[in-house]
Amino acid sequence: MLDDVYRDTEAKMKKALDATTSDFASIRTGRAAxxxxxxxxxxxxxxxxxxxxxxxxxxxxxxxxxxxxxxxxxxxxxxxxxxxxxxxxxxxxxxxxxxxxIPPLTEERRKDLVKLVKKKSEEHKVAVRNLRHKAIDEIKHLAKDGTITDDQIKRGQDAVQKITDKYVKQIDELVSGKEKEIMEV
Incomplete structure (x- = not known):
């Protein structure tokens, strides 16, 4: 039961990470890609x-x-x-x-692109957090049905939080990499 919730949540968060990666790929840097x-x-x-x-x-x-x-x-x-x-x-x-x-980027344009990257990453982090919220709701629903114990609820919520932290951290790493790439002259 809980494993299904974890697997489902992890798969959806992976899609959010993939969406972040593809969004960032279409943001122009100084290099032609x-x-x-x-x-x-x-x-x-x-x-x-x-x-x-x-x-x-x-x-x-x-x-x-x-x-x-x-x-x-x-x-x-x-x-x-x-x-x-x-x-x-x-x-x-x-x-x-x-x-x-591909013309070289001006300093001002670079800063605008970094802002855009941060805005897009925040949207994807919100999506990941929404997925966490849904997973926790599913765990609570399982508890209401009496299929899991209070200890399992706590462990389940902690596990979902760990998965969420992992994906938010990966999105942050993508942001810093893209920011470095954009600011590179």
Whole structure:
């Protein structure tokens, strides 16, 4: 019974951690990384698809990205999707490829990005804490049904708190790593 609660809670918290990681991957740093374009959706063949499904993205050097369309007819749509994104990048089209120069970040922009990272991490920590709350409610529900003892309730709550602390700590570690990456000149 309690093991099910732990397993379920741990799995959901792992998803929250994964969501934090993917959110951070799409936040721009001074370096060109293909993951920067992961959130971009492109309108092709009458449907909206992720950029990865209609083009390959690589970084030939640390300052630019090269987007190669699988079908040359989709280059215009890809360019438009990049221009209208919140990344502030200016695409240069050359045949079936699009080159993106990643300008170095200003000090002010770096600080804004760090604030954004902290805001996003706080949202994910709140999600983890909500999961803890749900797990503790489930434990209390088991106690009401009489399936577990008072000692098991206490141990269960402590175990859920340990799991929560573990994931909050991992999110904090992601934040400090991303902050270092952003502030690196």
């Amino acid at each position: 293909p993951s920067l374009l992961d959130r971009i959706q492109v309108e092709v063949y009458g449907a909206t698809v992720p950029l990865k499904q209609c083009a390959s993205v690589n970084s030939p050097d640390g300052r630019s990205l090269l987007v190669t369309a699988f079908d040359k007819s989709t280059v215009g749509s890809i360019r438009k999707a990049i221009e209208t994104s919140d990344l502030g990048l200016n695409p240069n089209v050359d045949g079936a490829t699009i080159r993106l120069s």
